[in-house]
Amino acid sequence: MLKQHLQFKLSQKLSPQQIQLMKLIQLPTQAFEQRLKQELEENPALESGKEESELAEDDFEETYDERTDSEDINTEDINIDDYLSDDEVPDYRTQTSNYSADDDEKSIPYAAGTSFNQYLLNQLNTVYLNEQEWAIAEFLVGSVDESGYIRRPLTDIMDDLAFTQNIYTEEATIESVLKIVQELDPPGVAARSLEECLIIQLKRKEVSPPIELAIAILEKSFEQFTKKHYKKLIQKHGITEDELKEAISEIEKLNPKPGGSYSGNTRMIEHVVPDFSIRIVEGELELALNGRNAPELHVSREYSNMLEGYKNAKDRTKSQKDTVLFIKQKLDAAKWFIDAIRQRQQTLFITMNAIMQYQKEYFLSGDERKLRPMILKDIADTIDMDVSTVSRVANSKYVDTPYGTKLIKEYFSESMKNEQGEDVSTREIKKILETVIGEEIKKKPLTDDKLAAILKEKGYPIARRTVAKYREQLGIPVARLRKQI
DSSP: OOOOOOOOOOOOOOOHHHHHHHHHHTOOHHHHHHHHHHHHHHOTTEEESOOSSSSOOOOOOSOOOOOOOGGGOOGGGOOGGGGOOOOSSOGGGGOOSSOOTTSSOOOOOOOOOOOHHHHHHHHHTTSOOOHHHHHHHHHHHHTOOTTSBOOSOHHHHHHHHHHHSOOOOOHHHHHHHHHHHTTSSSTTTTBSSHHHHHHHHHHTSOOOHHHHHHHHHHHHOHHHHHTTOHHHHHHHHTOOHHHHHHHHHHHHTSOSOGGGGOTTSSSOOOOOOOSEEEEEETTEEEEEEOGGGSOOEEEOHHHHHHHHHHHHOSSOOHHHHHHHHHHHHHHHHHHHHHHHHHHHHHHHHHHHHHHHHHTHHHHHHOOGGGOOOBOHHHHHHHHTOOHHHHHHHHHHOEEEETTEEEEGGGGOBOEEEOTTSOEEEHHHHHHHHHHHHHTSOTTSOOOHHHHHHHHHHTTOOOOHHHHHHHHHHTTOOOHHHHOOO
């Protein structure tokens, strides 16, 4: 049998304007500028800069018709007066949030130059090579990665030369051409391993006993050297501790990534543009939003004039009605976008101000040990916003402080209990751990067990495995690899 029943369902949906706002909030300054440029190109009703005319276009009421399909909209229902206003100063032109358009630079610097591979090819032009050798050398240069290494076996390169370049040669020939490529600058380029890279650099230096010993250590005892088995090195090479120290000193001066030293390589050069700046003025913190996040926008005067002409027209054709529908859609989109930017500015400023006040002791002193435990919910509860909104602000924004430019999410950390039962930030514990390791005797570095014992003495009872986790997060190697002679 067929049955009929009634079901009630409550659901929550985001409007297109809310989705647009959420997307704008998560954009950092540079990405926001790109989004703004895109909107200006796509919407002719939206214009940037100060308005030439003293008359304004609208009063930005939020009662717009959300229907967009022209067949569903009756042009007689469009109130043209909603899009025309005699206000001399619209409300969006008077909005301020403790920043001005001149607070920060408006231009983004870009780097230009030759690529790393082109730099090597330019040097190769000064070397005499026959046609086949040049083709092999060019292929080898093309195989050099951004760190300056060739990480493929010569047999694979030989096969690729045959299949892609129609060059049939022997591995010995490729090896001889590789030696020529390895003579290019920077020293150590085109090496196939770290060991070979360091040896190439040492052989380019002036001959001396420490250099010769360093080469011998790398060629015959590379594994013992990397594991810092200094006693075995002294016994194997029949040298004194001072001689070993001099040889290791020469090795430490070398560059393990020769390609990284070339500023014009093929990697993208990133410019961090801080979204906020915090300054200390007469003992108080002052927060400012980057002026590039507060563009001057207005609705096109020409579009308003077109609507006014339509309003005053006696005979309205179908083409005029279609035109006014198009104009209405563009004006709505422009108003929504300007309003979203205004809300974005307010949200960013309110969120960062709450973070600044929460971590006030740190921003006044710069001492990371004064960072309070802080999670997203702490800030969300303070400003009465959703956790996802705070996350969007924190994950991609930078703040310029007297102590450097840092990612905002770095100020968030979990809490742990000390021996007094107080909540302390894990960042504070990491800072103390880093300080303890920095002050250790390098001849006898502290193991994780000893580090855990020292932290416990200081009032932070944490396990050895937790110490190891924090040490790895700080990028500090194990005790054996921190050992020095």
